[in-house]
Amino acid sequence: MTIKLHNTKSRKKEVFAPIDPDNVRMYVCGPTVYDRAHLGNARPVVVFDVLYRLLRHTYGADHVTYVRNFTDVDDKINARAAESGRSIGEITAETTQWFLDDMAALGALEPNHMPRATQYIPQMITMIGDLIERGHAYAAEGHVLFAVDSWREGYGRLSGRSVDDMIAGARVEVAPYKKNPMDFVLWKPSSDDLPGWDSPWGRGRPGWHIECSAMAYELLGESFDIHGGGNDLMFPHHENEIAQSCCAHPEGDFAKVWMHNEMLQVEGKKMSKSLGNFFTVRDLLEGNWSGGWKVPGEVIRFVFLSTHYRKPMDWTESTAKSAIEELARWYRYPGFMQGNNSEPAEGILTALVDDLNTPEVLKILRDLAKQSAYDELFASLRFLGFSGKWFFDLLPSEETSRRIRKLVSDLDRFRDEKNYAAADELRGGLAAAGVQVRSSKGVSEFSVSPDFDPSKLEAL
Template sequence: MTIRLTNTATRRKEEFVPLDSGNVRMYVCGPTVYDRAHLGNARPVVVFDVLFRLLRHVYGADHVTYVRNFTDVDDKINARASESGRSIGEITEETTRWYLEDMAAIGALEPTHMPRATQYIDQMIAMIEDLIARGHAYEAEGHVLFAVDSWKEGYGKLSGRSVDDMIAGARVEVAPYKRDPMDFVMWKPSPDDLPGWDSPWGRGRPGWHIECSAMAFDLLGEEFDIHGGGNDLMFPHHENEIAQSKCAGHGFARYWLHNEMLQVEGRKMSKSLGNFFTIRDLLDQGVPGEVIRFVFLSTHYRKPMDWTEKKREEAEATLRKWRALTDGVAPGPMPAEVLDAVSDDLNTAGAISALHKLAGGGDLPGLVAGGRMLGLLTEEIGGWDSVSVDLSTYAKQLADLRDTAMRTKDFSSLDAMKSALTKAGVEVRMSKAGVDLVPGSDFDASKLEKI
């Protein structure tokens, strides 16, 4: 089985060959836990969950190590604590739990390790000390900074930018203690009212970039297979991770994967545009987690993804149909056409096309097996049970219209409502005993709002 992945570092689609097929290792940058995960935060979770499932299928579940971190020390968290009057610990515990619940609702498997930055402070300090000893970092006014000009030959290769371009395009912090505008903070002092740890440079806390380098080294070793994340992290975060780790003598990641960003109805998601929402918002509105996942998978991970109401409706109709078809059906052998698509640079859109063909051809065990490769049609995901639709009001309304029609001999209103219910995917059963409304495989609750 050959897996091919587009390696950001080389700009090429390459055959994936792990360092050790007995322990395939992947690191993905996780969330900063200060609030609910918005829709865009979930895209890399789904992308790398599919890759995790593929690697487990090819190499065995016990031979894949997946690390995704939690950033639980950060200025955004400090600001949220100050605004709310709650403790930092309360906020990070709550938002970490929210994150895991919401990602489980869209079918994401839990990674092998989910380290928190605050658990790896000693490892970060040790790496910083090593970089100072090697001449790649320096202390200044209680800060420790990485000296970018100490590794000019490698800095910027991942993102394809020169240092001059990066200075021009980035909001570089101007500080008198920096030797160079591009130097970035690995350690900074903490006042008494903020989290802090003792270090050789005084009480302080780590910068953002050092945590991933330290945790990847501790959990995956000096060199590992895959590093992933959204392309918004390519610079500066991933460039800085590479610089620190390489200058510490580590091989670091061999394959880099980056997913594109998300839009809503063709526009960038933004609170000012009124199109900003979280995964929990959608779940609370009755959108099953499986539907959210299906919409994500319908677009290749390296292309911008546009969340639209039309895509949501189509995804829900498809999944209702597939679940009705496969109720009680056990998975069969993995269909080659699904596995081939996913193995070709995570072509999930192609895999979904293959699932449509399996459904149309009546290969239901293959449909279940192929769906589960994508994290669909599983017993754990769905959320369908929580989408409770009470049709009794519509049934009573229809019964009243029938009584009126029988008296007046005007059946136009009755027929119009029956037609609207049918278009919403509801089977209308009328008898002397009463009216029964049964949602079908193509049921779309959103269409009931128009009735």
């Protein structure tokens, strides 16, 4: 199948033709590791995990190289270390593992390479030196800055703005050592209490943008296929990456296709701590959010896929509840864990190769469920990163199931005897334990929620 992807650089959907089909290469900007990943941080992880799965299926798992970095040298990390009294290395090691654990809970595969910025300082210093030598950067007062005027013909193409427009509309750091307000830092000095490395320009540390250019070059080469990230990174981060990479390595084109996911809202509003609607992925997984219930990682993934990646996504409690009900209903069908079909439904692939049309993918999954095409449904779910483990881990033991069935039978008997007070009390106790009871035509069935607590059945 022919893959078509929307290229931010050309502003249109294009047929994807890899530079080398035997080594399809993708770079996605990763997190700055100073705290837990919030829900917005997780969206690009899921978006590009789906693309990674599609590329692996199309070209073969051994022919795809996926790189996602960790920024582990940053002023936010320095500030967290200063306020907590902990070492920078301890903080970044802990928060990096947090990120990996939380993204694994969302069903995301680990990339082939997950470089940390601090592992590539020598490569950054080399690239900065090359930029100075080529006339694209200059040293000033312990800093090294990229000279935007040296590449005016290319700067701004990704975001579609001229340098003059960007100067007028951007909040840029004004510094006496800058030749142009838009010039950005490649290297900056470090005091004794901050992380620093020796360089030709003095002890210091890299600017933010240079790390991705250096790591992409070392791991993927001067030209590669896809660069992804949230659209909040388009300017200045990605614009600056292009400038310094193309100027340091003019023999290459850096990234051929640029893909950006839109931002996330919560209940129709921008997520922010001041509005009380800010929460991390771990908050959702553990139930420490406004909804108050534990959200399985696969449910977060399902909600993300319900909106196309290039459209703003609105996280709501109602969509999360609908997602958990739908997934649980599918997992209750017989044979999920024993499914032999390893190929997703053809319609699933047709939707994905059309610029990752995940809303259409979910529509096809629902059609497969209605048609009782369980083998195709289950194979498609597994291909999309849904294992069902959270659901099967929830299932009560046989002894507990017998206990619940006895209580549900009591509930039916109370209802038949018109003892509604007893029925209501028992139904409430079951609900408090995380057992939902549905009655139809005199027959009751039960299911358990992610908050199921068998110990609460003892008092019933």
